[in-house]
Amino acid sequence: MNDIAWRFAPSLIDEALRRALPASELPEETLKPEPDARGHAPDSQSAPCADSCPSRGAQTATDERAALHQAMNYAVFGGGKRLRSQLALEAAGIVGGDTALEKALPAACAIELIHAYSLVHDDLPAMDNADTRRGRPSCHRQFGEAVAILAGDALLTMAFEVLAGDVILAGDAEPDESPLVNARVDAASLLRVIRLVAQAAGEAGMVGGQAIDIAWSNVSANAQQGARLGDTSVSGESLTRMHAMKTGALIRVAAEAGAVLGGGTMQQIRALRDYGAHLGRAFQLTDDLLDATGDPHRTGKAATDSANGKATAPQVFGLAQTVQLAREASEAAVAALEDFGAQADTLRQLARFVAQREK
Numbered sequence: 001m002n003d004i005a006w007r008f009a010p011s012l013i014d015e016a017l018r019r020a021l022p023a024s025e026l027p028e029e030t031l032k033p034e035p036d037a038r039g040h041a042p043d044s045q046s047a048p049c050a051d052s053c054p055s056r057g058a059q060t061a062t063d064e065r066a067a068l069h070q071a072m073n074y075a076v077f078g079g080g081k082r083l084r085s086q087l088a089l090e091a092a093g094i095v096g097g098d099t100a101l102e103k104a105l106p107a108a109c110a111i112e113l114i115h116a117y118s119l120v121h122d123d124l125p126a127m128d129n130a131d132t133r134r135g136r137p138s139c140h141r142q143f144g145e146a147v148a149i150l151a152g153d154a155l156l157t158m159a160f161e162v163l164a165g166d167v168i169l170a171g172d173a174e175p176d177e178s179p180l181v182n183a184r185v186d187a188a189s190l191l192r193v194i195r196l197v198a199q200a201a202g203e204a205g206m207v208g209g210q211a212i213d214i215a216w217s218n219v220s221a222n223a224q225q226g227a228r229l230g231d232t233s234v235s236g237e238s239l240t241r242m243h244a245m246k247t248g249a250l251i252r253v254a255a256e257a258g259a260v261l262g263g264g265t266m267q268q269i270r271a272l273r274d275y276g277a278h279l280g281r282a283f284q285l286t287d288d289l290l291d292a293t294g295d296p297h298r299t300g301k302a303a304t305d306s307a308n309g310k311a312t313a314p315q316v317f318g319l320a321q322t323v324q325l326a327r328e329a330s331e332a333a334v335a336a337l338e339d340f341g342a343q344a345d346t347l348r349q350l351a352r353f354v355a356q357r358e359k
């Protein structure tokens, strides 16, 4: 994604996230991507922002919550692609121009926080039992399970504080000097976005999809029904529905929320929502492919699907058809943008990236 010309500089998203999160002095070694088990250092796109970037907490936490704060920062910074937050901002910019970007920034950050939490919990031993993420030890491997669970809880909760409030832009300035960003968004649109994000994150969306994923797997005591490797009981249709929930919902709502907050028309919101849904489908198909055939040095995470007996796209559709389905989903995403002109070229580029990505 490095060569995509975003309207909003990735470093500014990190800066906004830094302001939302509690201050934390991460131990130096946790800031750098760790070499993986085979000794290769994965490439990292974004680093935590420097000291110049003010954060919400007045000073570094030295109290009992220090580990919680460190784990929250660890989960949010250090190599994420920022796909969902960039998508929300692009969607806002496409329908509302550059002045819409700030209006969508809290939602973009909130969705990124929810995504970060979902990864922390996804990696836990009771879920995917993954030791690595973004080329470093996964959050629970670095901080222990209890702290990782709580960091996830705190990130999810904070996401709604950020979405509903003034955390991102208000900083320490007087409101007059730095108008609260959400004051510029009409209350009805904001309430609509809060509801959409909650639905996408919860049991009807990401969490529900994760529950299905786990129920189909052979992960310890969680498995409820038999979709072991080679078991054909999971249909392509069911798998696609599960992908749409666990991954597609958050990606789709990023595009949708951006379009709503940018002041898009009903037709524009629907088009961007469709784009996001297709993009999410392409994204998880490729994620499953990368688990089966990708290079862990590039993805920053070791393969876990096979060991966990997961129902995945390569297992259900076969490798070649998964590649084809990802390409088709990416093309469908581009097709959803047909009413937009050159201002949507970045999202067209993003759709192509998602189907071809190696990390």
Ligand code: IPE
Residues within 6 Å of the ligand: 079, 080, 081, 082, 083, 115, 119, 134, 246, 247, 283, 284, 287, 359
């Ligand atoms: C990984 O998402 C989890 C899935 C939904 C497949 P990303 O690949 O977007 O994770 P980061 O934020 O870039 O690490």
Ligand code: IPE
Residues within 6 Å of the ligand: 118, 119, 122, 128, 130, 206, 210, 246, 247, 287, 288, 291, 301
């Ligand atoms: C989606 O699937 C994860 C979430 C919804 C958080 P995966 O379990 O395949 O994601 P990775 O491969 O661990 O990133």
Ligand code: MG
Residues within 6 Å of the ligand: 122, 128, 213
């Ligand atoms: Mg998982």
Ligand code: MG
Residues within 6 Å of the ligand: 122, 123, 128, 130, 304
């Ligand atoms: Mg996983």
Ligand code: MG
Residues within 6 Å of the ligand: 287, 288, 291
């Ligand atoms: Mg995966």
